[in-house]
Amino acid sequence: MGNSENQLHCLDCANKAECFSHLSKNELTKVTDSKVSIYYNKGEIIRKQGTFVSSILFVKKGITKIYKEFDHAENVSIVDFRKPGQLIGLPDIFTASIIQYSVSALTDCEVCSIDIRLFEKLLTENGGFAVGVIKSINNQTSNTIDFHIQNNYKQLHGRIAHALLVLSKNVFESDVFNVPFTRRDFAEFTNMSSMSVVRILKIFRSDKLIEMKDGLITLLDKAKLEHISRVG
Amino acid sequence: MGNSENQLHCLDCANKAECFSHLSKNELTKVTDSKVSIYYNKGEIIRKQGTFVSSILFVKKGITKIYKEFDHAENVSIVDFRKPGQLIGLPDIFTASIIQYSVSALTDCEVCSIDIRLFEKLLTENGGFAVGVIKSINNQTSNTIDFHIQNNYKQLHGRIAHALLVLSKNVFESDVFNVPFTRRDFAEFTNMSSMSVVRILKIFRSDKLIEMKDGLITLLDKAKLEHISRVG
DNA sequence: TAAAAAAACTGATTTATATCAATTATTTAA
DNA sequence: TTAAATAATTGATATAAATCAGTTTTTTTA
Numbered sequence: 269m270g271n272s273e274n275q276l277h278c279l280d281c282a283n284k285a286e287c288f289s290h291l292s293k294n295e296l297t298k299v300t301d302s303k304v305s306i307y308y309n310k311g312e313i314i315r316k317q318g319t320f321v322s323s324i325l326f327v328k329k330g331i332t333k334i335y336k337e338f339d340h341a342e343n344v345s346i347v348d349f350r351k352p353g354q355l356i357g358l359p360d361i362f363t364a365s366i367i368q369y370s371v372s373a374l375t376d377c378e379v380c381s382i383d384i385r386l387f388e389k390l391l392t393e394n395g396g397f398a399v400g401v402i403k404s405i406n407n408q409t410s411n412t413i414d415f416h417i418q419n420n421y422k423q424l425h426g427r428i429a430h431a432l433l434v435l436s437k438n439v440f441e442s443d444v445f446n447v448p449f450t451r452r453d454f455a456e457f458t459n460m461s462s463m464s465v466v467r468i469l470k471i472f473r474s475d476k477l478i479e480m481k482d483g484l485i486t487l488l489d490k491a492k493l494e495h496i497s498r499v500g
Numbered sequence: 501m502g503n504s505e506n507q508l509h510c511l512d513c514a515n516k517a518e519c520f521s522h523l524s525k526n527e528l529t530k531v532t533d534s535k536v537s538i539y540y541n542k543g544e545i546i547r548k549q550g551t552f553v554s555s556i557l558f559v560k561k562g563i564t565k566i567y568k569e570f571d572h573a574e575n576v577s578i579v580d581f582r583k584p585g586q587l588i589g590l591p592d593i594f595t596a597s598i599i600q601y602s603v604s605a606l607t608d609c610e611v612c613s614i615d616i617r618l619f620e621k622l623l624t625e626n627g628g629f630a631v632g633v634i635k636s637i638n639n640q641t642s643n644t645i646d647f648h649i650q651n652n653y654k655q656l657h658g659r660i661a662h663a664l665l666v667l668s669k670n671v672f673e674s675d676v677f678n679v680p681f682t683r684r685d686f687a688e689f690t691n692m693s694s695m696s697v698v699r700i701l702k703i704f705r706s707d708k709l710i711e712m713k714d715g716l717i718t719l720l721d722k723a724k725l726e727h728i729s730r731v732g
Numbered sequence: 733t734a735a736a737a738a739a740a741c742t743g744a745t746t747t748a749t750a751t752c753a754a755t756t757a758t759t760t761a762a
Numbered sequence: 763t764t765a766a767a768t769a770a771t772t773g774a775t776a777t778a779a780a781t782c783a784g785t786t787t788t789t790t791t792a
């Protein structure tokens with residue numbers, strides 16, 4: 269973890285969140301002045317459940333995971349992931365004062381931290397911005413809710429197939445996961461034991477639905493995975 | 501189901517959603533003109549998964565349940581509930597064109613239906629309204645996500661205890677459930693079989709944690725229920 | 733580069749929970 | 763008001779998945 273040397277103006281940020289396009293140059297300058305950009309190494313904790321909400325985070329680079337800790341972090345459920353261009357903490361706006369879920373870096377990450385007071389101020393002053401934020405929130409939370417509702421309805425084979433497809437489509441945006449994603453991550457995302465994950469991934473491999481090499485996962489037969497996701 | 505005879509002006513609505521307090525008299529008149537108020541009998545379907553999104557609903561009276569249908573509604577997972585003063589369909593705003601979850605009346609209900617185009621127009625024009633809506637969305641979705649994340653982590657006794665507490669606190673707003681809530685509703689809300697629900701409620705009854713009489717459920721020992729919810 | 737730690741894997745066993753198959757009670761409808 | 767339908771209940775049985783206990787492989791660190 270460390271501060272970024274070059275505090276880029278948000279105007280010049282290549283992959284800023286869609287909602288920021290509704291801000292004026294003046295407003296973006298305010299954001300630039302209030303923000304800090306921070307690097308996190310793979311595995312580092314970005315924010316911690318139970319602490320005070322002070323900022324909205326913007327993922328500039330890397331994949332982050334949002335997770336709920338149980339029993340003093342002995343057990344964990346992964347709630348969702350955030351990738352470049354996405355904001356973290358939107359559901360806290362105007363509501364939560366305590367952070368509900370921890371966030372950590374699944375890969376090396378660069379994250380911008382924006383003062384939540386400023387973010388809320390901009391929302392009240394700029395209706396277009398508010399509309400953009402509503403869009404973001406709705407996309408994020410709808411996906412999260414639907415994933416878990418579906419996941420919990422399925423049996424284990426269906427859960428893994430479903431998770432593979434969702435990760436490919438919504439998170440890694442590729443049929444090849446070039447991201448370190450452990451058996452335990454699968455387990456914590458799908459509510460199952462890591463041993464069961466191992467067993468099912470093995471079956472999927474021998475059935476040529478996926479390939480696993482050098483820590484990379486490749487989806488070979490998405491149609492069959494879709495089918496297992498539905499009926500499994 | 502039937503139309504309400506008296507189309508009350510939203511200004512005079514006793515329990516309107518908090519966000520409507522940000523609308524001007526003129527804006528509220530527009531809402532009044534566009535809305536229809538409808539009565540639903542217990543059990544009737546209010547909106548159906550898979551159809552087009554055309555409105556935002558406002559619960560004026562009664563309790564509604566939001567649920568996902570699987571396998572042509574042979575199986576169901578209850579996502580959440582909405583009570584008087586709450587809006588239904590907020591996550592569809594600016595995003596979904598197809599309704600993701602069905603909604604039905606758990607009790608006799610009165611529901612206002614507001615054209616979603618008008619709702620979206622008001623959001624772009626009135627920043628205060630947008631802020632109010634963000635608040636509502638965040639409250640609703642945070643509760644929903646957290647309920648299911650917690651539910652799925654727990655074993656069956658914990659699930660029922662947790663569900664009882666959440667229903668009491670967030671939905672029925674009373675330690676006595678004066679609402680018809682079947683074993684099957686419990687099962688569909690907590691992802692378990694209705695036989696398991698029966699067995700666990702029986703244990704809770706004999707342990708004097710709850711009382712069940714005339715279809716009413718009363719929470720007798722919330723402290724113990726909290727404990728079971730945590731460790732169970 | 734070796735040692736230590738973490739992750740992946742495997743088979744045997746246990747356990748929580750669903751399913752099955754009835755019976756009884758309660759609603760709803762005719 | 764009775765018949766029909768739906769919901770609640772119960773015990774016996776089946777089974778999916780977790781846990782346990784270990785081994786092997788991979789990754790990290792010293």
